[in-house]
Structures are given as structure tokens and as C-alpha cells.
Amino acid sequence: MSQPITVLQLYPRDMNIYGDHGNLLVIKRRLERYGYDPQIIEYNPGDNFPETADIVIGGGGQDSGQLKIQDDLLKIGPQLKTMAESGIPMLMVCGLYQLFGKFFKTKGGEVIHGIGVLDVETYGKSERLIGNILTESSDFGQIIGYENHSGQTYLGNNAKPLGMVVLGAGNNTDDNHEGARYKNVIGTYLHGSILPKNPKLADFLIEQAVTKRYGEFSHAPLDDSLAEKARASAIKRPR
Numbered sequence: 001m002s003q004p005i006t007v008l009q010l011y012p013r014d015m016n017i018y019g020d021h022g023n024l025l026v027i028k029r030r031l032e033r034y035g036y037d038p039q040i041i042e043y044n045p046g047d048n049f050p051e052t053a054d055i056v057i058g059g060g061g062q063d064s065g066q067l068k069i070q071d072d073l074l075k076i077g078p079q080l081k082t083m084a085e086s087g088i089p090m091l092m093v094c095g096l097y098q099l100f101g102k103f104f105k106t107k108g109g110e111v112i113h114g115i116g117v118l119d120v121e122t123y124g125k126s127e128r129l130i131g132n133i134l135t136e137s138s139d140f141g142q143i144i145g146y147e148n149h150s151g152q153t154y155l156g157n158n159a160k161p162l163g164m165v166v167l168g169a170g171n172n173t174d175d176n177h178e179g180a181r182y183k184n185v186i187g188t189y190l191h192g193s194i195l196p197k198n199p200k201l202a203d204f205l206i207e208q209a210v211t212k213r214y215g216e217f218s219h220a221p222l223d224d225s226l227a228e229k230a231r232a233s234a235i236k237r238p239r
């Protein structure tokens with residue numbers, strides 16, 4: 001019997017754009033290839049929040065989607081914070097990255113409150129930052145993806161950037177930062193989806209989750225030649 005690993009996907013109905021669903025597929029498939037039994041929980045507003053999870057992921061959304069989930073997210077925020085503090089790996093993309101921060105003040109002046117897992121603040125601007133993006137990260141090497149957002153994010157002292165921008169915009173138009181990291185929580189603007197082209201990131205989430213739950217993770221590396229081909233082609237695309 002293979003060992004279960006629970007993957008909790010936050011708000012797939014409202015927060016799931018530009019291919020973000022691919023992140024769930026990659027985690028599920030890689031867990032299977034490593035010999036685990038992935039158990040997927042889709043959490044939408046009003047659902048019962050699970051007692052625990054081994055990996056938590058969430059995607060991007062329109063400002064309207066973010067407004068829609070705000071109250072529910074604030075309700076489950078304390079549980080997510082406890083999970084983050086205990087080292088549970090999480091990947092939050094764009095709209096949920098912003099709301100894992102302190103707040104998102106939209107272009108219209110509306111403040112959407114976040115849960116403050118990440119020490120970041122986001123301000124809606126009139127310029128949309130759109131296109132392919134390439135960053136360099138000390139922990140994960142080159143990270144390749146696609147961004148599309150009008151919110152610009154600034155890091156506080158308790159968050160470090162996930163990567164530095166090589167091509168594209170990233171968090172904002174003022175510094176070179178992309179994404180944020182606190183413990184095993186990763187926030188990023190990268191869609192595309194991000195995980196199929198960045199298996200190192202997927203393996204980080206999986207390895208942290210498995211080690212935390214079962215004490216060790218020792219497997220031969222998976223054959224990632226297809227992902228390598230996708231990376232080589234994506235990296236050559238213009239902004």
C-alpha cells in the first residue's frame with residue numbers, strides 16, 4: 001500500500017487562471033511516480049476546512065475573484081498560518097500570493113485584506129505587467145513562467161524574494177524581486193503553469209511534505225527530459 005500525501009487546493013473555482021490547474025496535476029503525477037498515493041482536497045468558500053494537509057496550493061484570479069473569497073480566506077487564515085509556521089509547504093500564485101500577504105489595495109482604492117502569512121503588501125497600478133518571465137533563484141535555479149497582473153508587491157523584512165528577475169517585471173517595476181518566501185511558503189507571480197516547467201520547485205514541495213510526514217524522502221530522480229525540453233523552448237520565447 002502506498003503512503004498517502006494530502007494536497008489541499010485552495011479555491012479552485014474562483015482562483016485558478018492562466019493554467020494554474022497544471023500545478024495540481026504536476027504534484028499529483030510526480031507523487032504517483034515517486035510511489036505515493038496523492039489525496040486531493042478541493043476547498044471552496046463555505047467548505048469544511050480539513051484538519052491538516054501535507055501540501056497547500058492556490059492560484060491566481062481576477063480582482064473580483066479575490067473579493068469573492070476574501071471573507072472565507074480570513075476565516076481560515078489562522079489555520080493556514082499555523083500550518084505555515086509548522087513548515088507545511090505551500091505554493092501560492094499571483095492572486096493568492098497577494099492575499100497570503102497583508103493586503104491588496106486595488107486600483108479603485110478598495111482594500112482586500114490578506115492573511116499575512118507573507119510579509120508583503122500589494123498596490124494595484126494602472127499598468128498591467130504581462131508576458132513571459134524568467135527569474136534566477138538561489139534555491140531553485142532559473143524559474144520560467146508567465147505573468148499577468150496589475151498589482152505590484154513589495155516585500156517587508158520578514159519575506160525574502162523567491163528570485164531575481166532576468167526578463168520581465170516580477171513583483172513590481174521598482175526592484176528586481178520576484179515572489180516571496182517564508183519558511184516553506186512560496187508566493188510567486190508565475191503562471192503558465194509554473195510547476196510543469198520547473199520540476200525543482202515541484203520536488204521541493206513534495207520533498208518537504210514527505211519528510212515532514214514520513215521522516216525521509218529518498219528516491220532516484222525522475223526522468224525530466226520532457227520538462228527540460230519545455231524549459232529549453234520556453235526560455236527562448238520573447239517577453
Ligand code: GLN
Nearest residue numbers: 060061063094095150151
Ligand atoms: N487580480 C490581481 C492582479 O491583477 C491578480 C491577477 C492574477 O492572479 N493573475 O494583480
